[in-house]
Amino acid sequence: MEMNHHGTVERWGCLELSFPGKKDGNPFTDDTIRGIFTGEHETVETDGFYDGDGVYRIRFMPSYPGEYRYTVSGTFGETREGSFTVTEAGPDNHGPVRVQNALYFSYADGTPFYPVGTTCYVWELQTDELIEKTLRSLQKARFNKIRFCILPKHYDYNLGEPRSYPFEGTPMDSSVLTKDNFLQYTGKTEGNHFDFTRLNPAHFRHIENCILRLQKIGVEADLIVMHPYDRWGFSSMPREADELYWKYVLARFSAYRNVWWAAANEYDLLSAKTVEDWEFYGSLMTRLDPYHHLRSIHQCMKMYDHTRPWITHCSIQRQDLYRTAENTDEWQKEYGKPVVLDEIAYEGNIQHGWGNISGEEMTRRFWEGALRGGYPGHGETFLHPEDILWWSHGGELHGESWKRVGFLLDILLNVPGNGLKIAEKVMQDWDCVHAIPAVESSAERSGYHLYYYSFMRPSFREFRFPEDETWQVEVIDTWNMTIDNRGVRSGKFRVELTGEPYMAIRLKKVPG
Amino acid sequence: MEMNHHGTVERWGCLELSFPGKKDGNPFTDDTIRGIFTGEHETVETDGFYDGDGVYRIRFMPSYPGEYRYTVSGTFGETREGSFTVTEAGPDNHGPVRVQNALYFSYADGTPFYPVGTTCYVWELQTDELIEKTLRSLQKARFNKIRFCILPKHYDYNLGEPRSYPFEGTPMDSSVLTKDNFLQYTGKTEGNHFDFTRLNPAHFRHIENCILRLQKIGVEADLIVMHPYDRWGFSSMPREADELYWKYVLARFSAYRNVWWAAANEYDLLSAKTVEDWEFYGSLMTRLDPYHHLRSIHQCMKMYDHTRPWITHCSIQRQDLYRTAENTDEWQKEYGKPVVLDEIAYEGNIQHGWGNISGEEMTRRFWEGALRGGYPGHGETFLHPEDILWWSHGGELHGESWKRVGFLLDILLNVPGNGLKIAEKVMQDWDCVHAIPAVESSAERSGYHLYYYSFMRPSFREFRFPEDETWQVEVIDTWNMTIDNRGVRSGKFRVELTGEPYMAIRLKKVPG
Structure with a gap:
C-alpha cells in the first residue's frame, strides 16, 4: 500500500481518484469501491463507480479548505490511501446552492442565488455542434439553471435516437415511428434489448462533461433522473435495475457542486412507479449523496407531497391554464419550502397549450413569480423546420422572453438580502x-x-x-x-x- | 263611477292610467292607489304611485293579447273602472327577458337572449346632450343591456351634482370636495337636508324616459336600486324611508318590459345594511313586481348567496385579479343559475386595477365567459380631460373591446338553441x-x-x-x-x- 499526495483541489471543487481494478465478471453489479475522505472539519464516506475498461473512479467535493486524507477500499482491488490539499474557492466558485432561509436560496459561501432557469430536456444528447450552440445561448440569456434528463427522450418532436444509451444494448427500430403513432410506443419495452445490469460509462462520461461545461459558465445542472417520455423501457425497469442506475448516477455526479436532483419530470405519468418507489429514490438520494444537493420532484397534474423531508424545494408545473406563478405565495405557505416554477408553459407556437404562450405572457409570469419570492422557469417551443425545439434540443433561442431574463436577474440581485416576499x-x-x-x-x-x-x-x-x-x-x-x-x-x-x-x-x- | 275604454296597448307594452286626486297632506306616505287588471289569461294586482301636483298614476304590462278590464281604487280618490284591448306584440317587442332553462335567457316570446351588456352607472343623470351621445354609443356597439343606478353617485371622477335628486331637499355643499378628500364624505349624511318622506317625481319621470329610450333601441335596463357611492345619505336611510323608496321604484318601473332589478351594486360595501335588509328588499321585489322581472345582487368582495330564491341570476364582479370569466362554469354549478359577469374589470387606463385592462384582455374575458354559457359585461374607464368616463357618465366610447361586441353577439345568435356550455x-x-x-x-x-x-x-x-x-x-x-x-x-x-x-x-x- 502506498501513500500518494494528489496535489490540490479547490474548496467545492471535485477531486477524482482513479484506480485500475477487476474487469472480469460484471463489475457494475459484483464489485464495490468506497472512500473515506477526512479533513479537519469533515469526514465524508462516498461510493465510487466502475468506469469500464478495468478503471474504477471515486470523486469527492471538499467543503472546507485544508489538509485531507483518504482511504479507498472495496472488492475492486487493493485499498489505497493518500492525502491532498484543499485551497480556497476561486472567484467564480461559490459552492453548491442551498436552501438558506426556508423559502430562499444561497450558494454555500452565502452569496444569494436567484434561480432563473430554463428547460432543454435532452440538449446534452444532441450533436456536439448543437451542444455548443446551447451553451452559448445559455450564456447570452444569463440563465443560471437548466433542467435536463439523464435518460433519452421519446415524445412528439423527439422521435430521433439519442447519441448514447445509459445501458449496454440495442434499441427498438425507430424507423417505424411517426408523429401519429409515437404515443403507442410510449412506456413500452418491445423490440429493445438492453442489459439492465451493465451501464454504459460513455453515456455518463459525456453527461459529466456537459455538467462541467455548465459549471464553467455558472449554470446549475438540475438533473432529471427519471421521466415518462420513454420507448426503451427505462421508465419501467425492475427495482434492482432502478437501484443500480440511481446508485451509479449518485456515485458519478454527486461531487459536482452545480448538480441538483430532480427525482422525476411528471412523476405522475410514470405509470409503473408508486409513491413507495419515489420515496425509495428519495431515500437513496439522502443516503448516497453526501453533499445533500437540492432535491425535488416535478408533477404533471397531481402535486407530489412537497412536505416530505427528502424534498428541499417545490418544483412546480403550471397547475391551471390561467394562473400559476400567481399562486407562488400560496404554495410557499402550504409547503414551507422554496417554490421553483420549473414549467409555467413555454413561449412558442406549437399546437399544445403548454407550448404556445407569447413572450409578453412568459415575461409576465416570470415577474409574477419572482416578486412573490418564487423562481420562474423559462422554456421555448417554436416550430422548427428540423424539429429543433429549445425545450428539448437546446440550440438557438427564437423567442422574446429570454432577452428579459438578465434584466430581471439584475433587479433581483439588487434586492437587500437574498429574496423578495409579498x-x-x-x-x-x-x-x-x-x-x-x-x-x-x-x-x-x-x-x-x-x-x-x-x-x-x-x-x-x-x-x-x-x-x-x-x-x-x-x-x-x-x-x-x-x-x-x-x-x-x-x-x-x-x-x-x-x-x-x-x-x-x-x-x-x-x-x- | 264611469267606465272608460282606453283603446289599445301592445302585449308587453305599458298601459298607463292617470287620475287626479288628493294633494293635501303627504300623498307619498298617506295615500294609496291600487289596480286590478283582468284579461282572459291573467289577473294582475299592482300599486300605482303619486306623481306630484295632485296626479296619481298606475301602470300595467299585459302578458297576453285580448280584452282586459280594470278597477283602480285607493285613498287617492274615487274608484275607477274601465277596459282596453291588448294587441299582439310589435315586431321589435319580444317581451321581458326570463330565465329559460336554468342557466340561459330568452325573451318571453321564446327568442333567445344573450345579454352583452355594459355599465354606465349614472349616464341618465348627466346632461341631455351626453344622454343622447350615450344612446347613440349603445346602438353603435350593439350592447343589449346597461346597468345603471337610480340614485346619484359620489366617487372618484364622480364629484359633480346629479341633474336631480330622488327626494325633496337640498344636498351638502359639494364645493368642498376634492379627489383627495371625497372618501371622507362617502356614506356620510352631514350637510344634507332631504325629506325622506317626500319623493321627487321629476327624478323618476326622467329615469322612465331613459328606460323607454333604451327599450326603443332594444336595450335592457338593469336598474341598480341601491349602491354605496353616496354622500347624500341615500345609502343609510332608515327602514321606513328605504321601504317608501323601494315601493315607489317598483310601482313606477315594473310595467316596463325591459327592466331588470339589481338590488345593489357592491352590496357588501353598504355598511349600514345587513343581510336581513337585503332579504327584505328581495321580498319587496317578489311581492310588488307582478311581472317577476329578473332580480340580482352584485358584490364587491363577498359573493351574496345566489341560491336565495328571490335571486334569478348571478350578477358577478371579478373575484380575482387573474381569473373570473374562466370561473363561469364553476359558478353555474354552485348556484344553478345564469351567470352574468357584470364587472370583469374595465378597459381603460385609470390608476385602479379594476379599470385599466386592455381591449384585448377585455375581449378575451368576453369570449372566455360567453363560451362557458356566461354573459360578459363591458365597461370603460379611460382618463378624460373633463372626467367623462363611460363607466359612470356614458358618452363616447374610446376603447377597442366595444367594437367586438356585435361580432360576438352574431356568433352567439348563430348557436342552435339559446346558449352554449362547456x-x-x-x-x-x-x-x-x-x-x-x-x-x-x-x-x-x-x-x-x-x-x-x-x-x-x-x-x-x-x-x-x-x-x-x-x-x-x-x-x-x-x-x-x-x-x-x-x-x-x-x-x-x-x-x-x-x-x-x-x-x-x-x-x-x-x-x-
Whole structure:
C-alpha cells in the first residue's frame, strides 16, 4: 500500500481518484469501491463507480479548505490511501446552492442565488455542434439553471435516437415511428434489448462533461433522473435495475457542486412507479449523496407531497391554464419550502397549450413569480423546420422572453438580502404585486418596495409615506427593460406611468 | 263611477292610467292607489304611485293579447273602472327577458337572449346632450343591456351634482370636495337636508324616459336600486324611508318590459345594511313586481348567496385579479343559475386595477365567459380631460373591446338553441375552451363545436371525427373579427392557424 499526495483541489471543487481494478465478471453489479475522505472539519464516506475498461473512479467535493486524507477500499482491488490539499474557492466558485432561509436560496459561501432557469430536456444528447450552440445561448440569456434528463427522450418532436444509451444494448427500430403513432410506443419495452445490469460509462462520461461545461459558465445542472417520455423501457425497469442506475448516477455526479436532483419530470405519468418507489429514490438520494444537493420532484397534474423531508424545494408545473406563478405565495405557505416554477408553459407556437404562450405572457409570469419570492422557469417551443425545439434540443433561442431574463436577474440581485416576499396586503395593494425584501419584518418598516402592475395599465399611481421620509423613485418597464429615475419624493406623491402594461415602480428609502 | 275604454296597448307594452286626486297632506306616505287588471289569461294586482301636483298614476304590462278590464281604487280618490284591448306584440317587442332553462335567457316570446351588456352607472343623470351621445354609443356597439343606478353617485371622477335628486331637499355643499378628500364624505349624511318622506317625481319621470329610450333601441335596463357611492345619505336611510323608496321604484318601473332589478351594486360595501335588509328588499321585489322581472345582487368582495330564491341570476364582479370569466362554469354549478359577469374589470387606463385592462384582455374575458354559457359585461374607464368616463357618465366610447361586441353577439345568435356550455372535458381539450350548444346531450353527439384558444397561439390544431362525418370548418379571428371558411373535412384533419392569439375554430356538421 502506498501513500500518494494528489496535489490540490479547490474548496467545492471535485477531486477524482482513479484506480485500475477487476474487469472480469460484471463489475457494475459484483464489485464495490468506497472512500473515506477526512479533513479537519469533515469526514465524508462516498461510493465510487466502475468506469469500464478495468478503471474504477471515486470523486469527492471538499467543503472546507485544508489538509485531507483518504482511504479507498472495496472488492475492486487493493485499498489505497493518500492525502491532498484543499485551497480556497476561486472567484467564480461559490459552492453548491442551498436552501438558506426556508423559502430562499444561497450558494454555500452565502452569496444569494436567484434561480432563473430554463428547460432543454435532452440538449446534452444532441450533436456536439448543437451542444455548443446551447451553451452559448445559455450564456447570452444569463440563465443560471437548466433542467435536463439523464435518460433519452421519446415524445412528439423527439422521435430521433439519442447519441448514447445509459445501458449496454440495442434499441427498438425507430424507423417505424411517426408523429401519429409515437404515443403507442410510449412506456413500452418491445423490440429493445438492453442489459439492465451493465451501464454504459460513455453515456455518463459525456453527461459529466456537459455538467462541467455548465459549471464553467455558472449554470446549475438540475438533473432529471427519471421521466415518462420513454420507448426503451427505462421508465419501467425492475427495482434492482432502478437501484443500480440511481446508485451509479449518485456515485458519478454527486461531487459536482452545480448538480441538483430532480427525482422525476411528471412523476405522475410514470405509470409503473408508486409513491413507495419515489420515496425509495428519495431515500437513496439522502443516503448516497453526501453533499445533500437540492432535491425535488416535478408533477404533471397531481402535486407530489412537497412536505416530505427528502424534498428541499417545490418544483412546480403550471397547475391551471390561467394562473400559476400567481399562486407562488400560496404554495410557499402550504409547503414551507422554496417554490421553483420549473414549467409555467413555454413561449412558442406549437399546437399544445403548454407550448404556445407569447413572450409578453412568459415575461409576465416570470415577474409574477419572482416578486412573490418564487423562481420562474423559462422554456421555448417554436416550430422548427428540423424539429429543433429549445425545450428539448437546446440550440438557438427564437423567442422574446429570454432577452428579459438578465434584466430581471439584475433587479433581483439588487434586492437587500437574498429574496423578495409579498408585503402584507393592504387595501391599496389589491391590484398590484407589492414585494419587499424577505429580510424586512413589515412593509411599513421596509426601506425597499417593488410594485408590479402586470397586464394592468395604470396611467399613474399614488403613494403615501410619512412627510419626514424621502424615497428614490424609479419606474421600471419590464418589457422594454428600462429603469427611469424619477428623483426623490416625500409624503404623498403621484408617479406618472405610460398606460402601457408590464410596468413596475421601485422605491428605495434615502437614508435620512 | 264611469267606465272608460282606453283603446289599445301592445302585449308587453305599458298601459298607463292617470287620475287626479288628493294633494293635501303627504300623498307619498298617506295615500294609496291600487289596480286590478283582468284579461282572459291573467289577473294582475299592482300599486300605482303619486306623481306630484295632485296626479296619481298606475301602470300595467299585459302578458297576453285580448280584452282586459280594470278597477283602480285607493285613498287617492274615487274608484275607477274601465277596459282596453291588448294587441299582439310589435315586431321589435319580444317581451321581458326570463330565465329559460336554468342557466340561459330568452325573451318571453321564446327568442333567445344573450345579454352583452355594459355599465354606465349614472349616464341618465348627466346632461341631455351626453344622454343622447350615450344612446347613440349603445346602438353603435350593439350592447343589449346597461346597468345603471337610480340614485346619484359620489366617487372618484364622480364629484359633480346629479341633474336631480330622488327626494325633496337640498344636498351638502359639494364645493368642498376634492379627489383627495371625497372618501371622507362617502356614506356620510352631514350637510344634507332631504325629506325622506317626500319623493321627487321629476327624478323618476326622467329615469322612465331613459328606460323607454333604451327599450326603443332594444336595450335592457338593469336598474341598480341601491349602491354605496353616496354622500347624500341615500345609502343609510332608515327602514321606513328605504321601504317608501323601494315601493315607489317598483310601482313606477315594473310595467316596463325591459327592466331588470339589481338590488345593489357592491352590496357588501353598504355598511349600514345587513343581510336581513337585503332579504327584505328581495321580498319587496317578489311581492310588488307582478311581472317577476329578473332580480340580482352584485358584490364587491363577498359573493351574496345566489341560491336565495328571490335571486334569478348571478350578477358577478371579478373575484380575482387573474381569473373570473374562466370561473363561469364553476359558478353555474354552485348556484344553478345564469351567470352574468357584470364587472370583469374595465378597459381603460385609470390608476385602479379594476379599470385599466386592455381591449384585448377585455375581449378575451368576453369570449372566455360567453363560451362557458356566461354573459360578459363591458365597461370603460379611460382618463378624460373633463372626467367623462363611460363607466359612470356614458358618452363616447374610446376603447377597442366595444367594437367586438356585435361580432360576438352574431356568433352567439348563430348557436342552435339559446346558449352554449362547456363540453365534457376530454384530454385534448385541456388547453382550449370547447363549447357546444346547451341543448346537446354530449360533445360526441353534438353537430356544433366552438373551440377558443384565448391568449394561446397554436400554429395548428388537430381533430378526429368518424370517417363518415363531414364538418364545415371555420377559423374565427375574434380580435380582427374575421371568419375564414376552410371548407369541409372528414375523419382526422388538421386546421392551420396563424400563431396569433385570440383565435377560435367553429365546426358545424354537414347533414349527411
